[in-house]
Amino acid sequence: MPAAMIRPGLCRVEQIMGTAITLDLADDLPPARLHELADEVFAWMREVDARFSTYKEDSEVCRFDRGEVLLSEASTDLRFVLEACADLWGATDGFFDAYATGRLDPSGFVKGWAAQVASDRLLAAGAANHCVNAGGDVRVRGFSPAGEPWRIGIRHPWDAMATCLVLAGTDLAVATSGVYERGRHVLDPRRGAPAGGLRSVTVVGSDLGVADAYATAALAMGAGGIGWLDRLGDHTHAVVTDDARQFHSTALPLTV
Template sequence: MGTVVSIELADDLPEPRLRELVDSTCAWLHEVDARFSTYKDDSEVCRFRRGEIPLAECSDDLRHVLDRCADLWRETGGYFDAYAGGPLDPSGYVKGWSVEVASQRLAEAGSTRHYIGAGGDIRMRGPGPGGRPWRVGVRHPWEADKLAWVLAVTDGAVATSGTYERGAHVWNPVAGAPAKGLRSVTVTGPDLAVADAYATAALAMGVTGLSWLAKLSGDGYESAAVTDDGRAFTSPGLPIAE
């Protein structure tokens, strides 16, 4: 999926079992990449885009992703749009979803304390090493060697979307132009797929996304954002480490 994935298991399990769990997680993520890649001509997404397979014959996973992208398009007023760049590209949902599912699969297989990070998308389950919350550093949007915030999460997700590494790669589908106004958006919550989509949508909205983010706290999603002119905002419930 164009990023490096890190997996940390804090479970008190035999090492061979831990290795099996890591291997199965990697296999799942490679399966997702093969199915949803927009760069591999033989991926299911590319074949669907070319009309080679009808929706009725697509995998359950692809149909689920398309349904959720449609739901999120409605929830965000059109700012989260899998068709923002023209052809279908569900990558803005797939990465977070794939890691969320990977965490669920690990839990079902007996791992109740783990951390999976894929770029700016992180899912933590249970307490970390030593029984303490997992600590997540949110990169400073201008100084790569510094952190804007450090979060403490025991069971939840952290997703960050920003323009500081790849430039104006997020499109504002409502304005029909590259997103501007926000340099970095971080969203925490119970589901990584949703948190990731919300962070992307807010970045696409620009500064108006700040008021939209504030409304998410009632659903368990907290946020932090930095504007293009250097102002920082956090929601009251953001789990900032002490």
């Protein structure tokens, strides 16, 4: 596309939830409107962080876990997340478990869900071309500023400066769970011990919260997670094992 046809859009990065949240807006809208939309996205992400952070003693999720907030008193968002986590526990044979650590921690769903809600709101507001990247959990819609499908690089699990795969699409939810940044933080809830066997799991679908939870569940399953992912008819995936073998769905939207 000629340079004159590239939409300027807007790109903003903020540190929220202990990670970088990157927003790319690629619609040809007035600059003031683009900034307003970005403000709304980041205000939402900060609201989610304040409500669901397990590191903030006064967050609603911590107060609920301590019994200081009853379910009947909980916010609509907290009730939604608790119900979603219960459904995902069933859908993953118990491997996605918000109580795996012995206390309530829905983080394996919340970050992807928050980015999905942000994307849904942008679409409803008329910003049909955007990318929301919440620390590697990515929701893209429409086209990039260059008028091309969005390209999503999947981080190489042993080299932070490299990618092992690149995906492309105009309507993708891409979630990756791995052990290369926080160590083996995902527990196998059946053994109560850190999961092993897989170095990183990427799940691609249409809902980022679900994809995020599925990636976490598959990582918790260890090597058995590969077969479980293969049986998910409505999602595709890519997996890197601890011994550096790579597996991916034949329908994964790969590009070069």
